[in-house]
Amino acid sequence: MLHRTRDLLIGQRTQLINALRAHLAELGLAAPQGREGVHRLMVLVTQERAACLPRLARFACQALAVQLKAVQGQIDALERRLCVEHRTNETSRRLKTIPGIGVIGATAIAATVTDPKAFRSGREFAAWIGLVPRQSSTGGKVRLAGISKQGDRYLRRLFVIGAMAVVKQARAHPDKHPWLIQLLARRPAKVVAVALANKMARTAWAVLARGESYRAPAFLSAA
Numbered sequence: 001m002l003h004r005t006r007d008l009l010i011g012q013r014t015q016l017i018n019a020l021r022a023h024l025a026e027l028g029l030a031a032p033q034g035r036e037g038v039h040r041l042m043v044l045v046t047q048e049r050a051a052c053l054p055r056l057a058r059f060a061c062q063a064l065a066v067q068l069k070a071v072q073g074q075i076d077a078l079e080r081r082l083c084v085e086h087r088t089n090e091t092s093r094r095l096k097t098i099p100g101i102g103v104i105g106a107t108a109i110a111a112t113v114t115d116p117k118a119f120r121s122g123r124e125f126a127a128w129i130g131l132v133p134r135q136s137s138t139g140g141k142v143r144l145a146g147i148s149k150q151g152d153r154y155l156r157r158l159f160v161i162g163a164m165a166v167v168k169q170a171r172a173h174p175d176k177h178p179w180l181i182q183l184l185a186r187r188p189a190k191v192v193a194v195a196l197a198n199k200m201a202r203t204a205w206a207v208l209a210r211g212e213s214y215r216a217p218a219f220l221s222a223a
Contacts, residue, residue, distance in 0.1 A: 002085070003108050006078045007154060009071050016068040020045070023061050027053065042068070082107050094207050097214040100162035100200050108158055109204055116209040122202030129156045131198040159197040167193050 020041050024030070029044055031037040045053070045061040053061065086092045086103045095106035119125040126132050130151040167189055170177035183192045207214055 002078055002082055003104075003111065003154065006075060006082070006104075009075050009078070013068065013071045013075065016064050016071065017041070020061060020064045020068065023057065023064070027057060038068075041065075079104070091208065094211075094213045095204055098200060098203050098207065099214075099216075100159075100166040100196070101204065102162065105158040105162055108155060109208075112152065112155060113205075113208060116205055119205060119209075122205040125205040126198050126201040128152070129159065129201055131156060131159065131194065131201050156197075159200055160193055163193040163196040163200060164189075166196060 017038055021031070024041065024044060031040040031044075042065055045058065045065045051058075083103055086096070086107050089107065089110055092103075092106040092110040095101055095109050096103060101109070113125075116125070119128065123132065128151045130153075166177070167180060167184070170180040170184070174181045180192060180196065183195065187195075203214060206212075
């Protein structure tokens with residue numbers, strides 16, 4: 001419930017930010033993407049600079065800003081609660097040892113997958129999340145398409161987001177991620193991230209099923 005509520009509020013936060021951007025853009029006011037951009041938007045409508053806005057536009061934008069601040073506060077409270085749950089959950093702590101899986105991902109997996117032995121293998125777990133390629137057979141040939149995107153959307157998104165973070169880290173430290181660097185030389189970053197997310201899901205299943213923490217491969221440990 002904590003995760004689903006957080007996900008819902010994040011969607012509402014995105015809607016509020018987009019609405020605020022659209023209103024201010026009509027007045028010729030823009031801000032960059034990201035947290036810094038959102039901060040600038042809030043400054044425009046909640047501080048003395050708001051006086052330069054037309055009266056009705058100021059009223060509309062400030063209503064959005066109040067809602068945005070309230071939603072962000074609720075998201076922060078939920079995330080603090082998830083951190084508390086993570087510290088008291090041994091399974092979640094073991095999952096967090098996997099590169100690319102943070103507190104949010106670890107607590108979500110631990111809460112969702114209560115019986116890892118319901119899956120016969122890591123591949124079956126990855127397929128349940130929707131991180132395996134679709135297959136189509138014709139003329140005796142098997143062709144692989146994009147990922148199936150079946151199963152738990154929330155977990156799939158968390159795995160892919162975590163994988164993208166690892167891909168970014170690999171570009172900054174290529175000596176520590178030779179496997180990813182080789183893939184990046186042949187495939188787009190998003191394709192590599194999905195492949196890594198699949199691998200992370202299999203690793204997560206192994207950690208859950210065996211009751212062990214993640215152990216990095218020898219060449220990564222040496223690095």
